[in-house]
Amino acid sequence: xxxxxxxxxxxxxxxxxxxxxxxxxxxxxxxxxxxxxxxxxxxxxxxxxxxxxxxxxxxxxxxxxxxxxxxxxxxxxxxxxxxxxxxxxxxxxxxxxxxxxxxxxxxxxxxxxxxxxxxxxxxxxxxxxxxxxxxxxxxxxxxxxxxxxxxxxxxxxxxxxxxxxxxxxxxxxxxxxxxxxxxxxxxxxxxxxxxxxxxxxxxxxxxxxxxxxxxxxxxxxxxxxxxxxxxxxxxxxxxxxxxx
Amino acid sequence: xxxxxxxxxxxxxxxxxxxxxxxxxxxxxxxxxxxxxxxxxxxxxxxxxxxxxxxxxxxxxxxxxxxxxxxxxxxxxxxxxxxxxxxxxxxxxxxxxxxxxxxxxxxxxxxxxxxxxxxxxxxxxxxxxxxxxxxxxxxxxxxxxxxxxxxxxxxxxxxxxxxxxxxxxxxxxxxxxxxxxxxxxxxxxxxxxxxxxxxxxxxxxxxxxxxxxxxxxxxxxxxxxxxxxxxxxxxxxxxxxxxxxxxxxxxxxxxxxxxxxxxxxxxxxxxxxxxxxxxxxxxxxxxxxxxxxxxxxxxxxxxxx
Numbered sequence: 001x002x003x004x005x006x007x008x009x010x011x012x013x014x015x016x017x018x019x020x021x022x023x024x025x026x027x028x029x030x031x032x033x034x035x036x037x038x039x040x041x042x043x044x045x046x047x048x049x050x051x052x053x054x055x056x057x058x059x060x061x062x063x064x065x066x067x068x069x070x071x072x073x074x075x076x077x078x079x080x081x082x083x084x085x086x087x088x089x090x091x092x093x094x095x096x097x098x099x100x101x102x103x104x105x106x107x108x109x110x111x112x113x114x115x116x117x118x119x120x121x122x123x124x125x126x127x128x129x130x131x132x133x134x135x136x137x138x139x140x141x142x143x144x145x146x147x148x149x150x151x152x153x154x155x156x157x158x159x160x161x162x163x164x165x166x167x168x169x170x171x172x173x174x175x176x177x178x179x180x181x182x183x184x185x186x187x188x189x190x191x192x193x194x195x196x197x198x199x200x201x202x203x204x205x206x207x208x209x210x211x212x213x214x215x216x217x218x219x220x221x222x223x224x225x226x227x228x229x230x231x232x233x234x235x236x237x238x239x240x241x242x243x244x
Numbered sequence: 245x246x247x248x249x250x251x252x253x254x255x256x257x258x259x260x261x262x263x264x265x266x267x268x269x270x271x272x273x274x275x276x277x278x279x280x281x282x283x284x285x286x287x288x289x290x291x292x293x294x295x296x297x298x299x300x301x302x303x304x305x306x307x308x309x310x311x312x313x314x315x316x317x318x319x320x321x322x323x324x325x326x327x328x329x330x331x332x333x334x335x336x337x338x339x340x341x342x343x344x345x346x347x348x349x350x351x352x353x354x355x356x357x358x359x360x361x362x363x364x365x366x367x368x369x370x371x372x373x374x375x376x377x378x379x380x381x382x383x384x385x386x387x388x389x390x391x392x393x394x395x396x397x398x399x400x401x402x403x404x405x406x407x408x409x410x411x412x413x414x415x416x417x418x419x420x421x422x423x424x425x426x427x428x429x430x431x432x433x434x435x436x437x438x439x440x441x442x443x444x445x446x447x448x449x450x451x452x453x454x455x456x457x458x459x460x461x462x463x464x465x466x467x468x469x470x471x472x473x474x475x476x477x478x479x480x481x482x483x484x485x486x487x488x489x490x491x492x493x494x495x496x497x498x499x500x501x502x503x504x505x506x507x508x509x510x511x512x513x514x515x516x517x518x519x520x521x522x523x524x525x526x527x528x529x530x531x532x533x534x535x536x537x538x539x540x541x542x543x544x545x546x547x548x549x
Contacts, residue, residue, distance in 0.1 A: 008349045015337050078335060087333040087390065090296050091350045092323040237315075241298040 005093055005101035009075070010108075018074050018109070021067060026113055029063035030055060030120035038128060047132040048125055049206040052141075055121050056203030060145075061177045064197060067113060068149050069156050069173030071106045076160035076169075089241045099161075099232045103154060110149040114142045137208040144200035144210070144217070151193055151221045152176065154228025161232055164242075190216050193224040248307075249274045249398055249430045250295065255304035257290050257454075264290050266454040268304070272432055272447070275424055279445030279462070280434040283543055287454040288434040289330060292402050295432075296327055309398060323351075326396035328404055332387030336376030340367055340386050343375055344393060353394040361389040365419065381412035388419060392427075399423060401433045405440060413440070420444055438539045452543035468538050471505040472531040478524035486521060487514065502531070 033055035037044055044050035079085045160169040180194030189195035190212045199210055200217060210217055250272035257265040265287040272278045282288050293299040297318050306313040309324050334343050344358045362368045365385040384404060391399055405413040421444055423429045435441050441448055448465055450458040477483040480501055487494050494501040518525055
């Protein structure tokens with residue numbers, strides 16, 4: 001039933017503008033990061049690692065949380081418009097499955113975004129003339145970043161389900177992104193869901209390992225994911241369906 | 245359970261402390277076209293949304309398709325229901341066929357059902373057009389196609405002709421009337437227009453201010469319509485006295501005398517008698533209290549409760 005629900009969700013994305021956002025925002029993020037890197041070559045001397053700090057700074061603070069907010073808002077906007085919640089909620093599909101299908105699709109979109117960001121990083125580095133070997137940690141940064149974004153998605157999806165506004169999940173993502181950096185710098189990264197992205201992608205400390213143990217990261221991110229997912233399910237179960 | 249496909253007991257829904265649906269006992273027999281009639285804001289949509297689990301009742305019970313509607317049975321109940329609630333649902337950036345494909349995947353319905361329901365609602369020629377470019381009538385028909393997709397046993401349609409032009413209304417009405425015979429479905433259809441329900445329904449429930457004020461077969465409602473004979477003469481006062489003398493009580497209203505329904509023979513005798521007394525008869529006509537009057541009486545009665 002989950003597979004069918006996920007298939008149906010992907011069908012809804014046909015001919016949608018969401019793909020345009022997936023293309024444009026990572027390009028902007030990589031552009032800003034590379035521009036910043038090239039303008040500070042005097043200070044940024046660690047080649048790929050320096051470039052990564054600049055890419056990750058823009059990506060983790062602004063573009064990735066905003067884009068995840070866009071994905072969540074878009075998937076829910078499809079249902080908020082034209083009374084589609086009435087149809088969705090009268091299908092013989094359990095509510096936890098409906099929510100999980102939407103989360104899986106957002107997670108799939110963030111996975112594509114992560115791959116694209118990785119490719120853009122490599123392309124930027126080549127264009128910037130970097131000659132050092134490519135960091136072996138890159139796949140790990142991208143993989144952990146994907147899971148961190150999935151965690152953020154569970155929380156932003158709740159906002160998108162509960163509030164019929166496109167801007168609020170996007171705005172909350174951006175606000176979360178900035179607060180996340182602040183919390184990370186203060187050393188509370190593991191305790192704040194929006195800090196997990198810069199923490200796991202090593203935006204401030206480009207190395208293979210995070211500033212916390214993998215177990216702590218997995219427990220924290222999985223906890224926040226389950227919290228967000230449960231909020232979504234309980235909301236849809238107990239609230240009367242408002243369509244319009 | 246009886247042969248009823250829907251039965252509610254003491255169904256209530258309150259919003260902000262105000263009861264919008266009060267103690268509703270709705271009974272829909274299997275195979276019926278049940279017209280759910282009431283003025284705008286009477287509680288029709290709220291009731292239908294409760295039947296579908298979209299809205300949680302404040303009190304009461306719902307038995308639907310011989311099962312109690314609750315969290316546990318929700319999915320097995322919904323599996324046999326097709327519905328069109330409020331306005332039609334559609335994804336505007338997808339074609340009509342793609343919209344149906346999504347539901348076909350979700351409901352695990354056979355693929356050929358898509359072509360079949362498109363044919364039933366006469367949208368086959370428009371299936372590749374984006375739903376946002378459909379007219380309102382086409383969107384309603386797409387909504388009906390979606391409701392029919394998995395051949396449900398029960399179809400719940402909330403004001404399906406709302407906003408349609410006369411041709412669209414007639415088309416939708418014909419489609420709905422065909423369903424019980426062709427597919428053995430039970431249909432619950434709501435409307436605020438009595439004439440519409442009169443042309444479609446076998447059973448009727450009238451709701452006003454959240455209260456079900458009447459529920460029976462359409463035939464019974466028709467029996468409630470009263471016959472009168474309206475008689476206009478050149479001297480109504482004398483005519484009334486003369487008729488009373490012969491045991492016929494009439495009521496003077498405006499310029500006519502209202503007589504109870506009488507056998508043809510008696511009417512003929514009265515005319516002869518009045519003519520013999522040189523009371524000129526100007527007009528005699530059959531008057532019937534129509535369904536619209538009954539509907540207004542029922543709903544106004546509830547409004548004053």
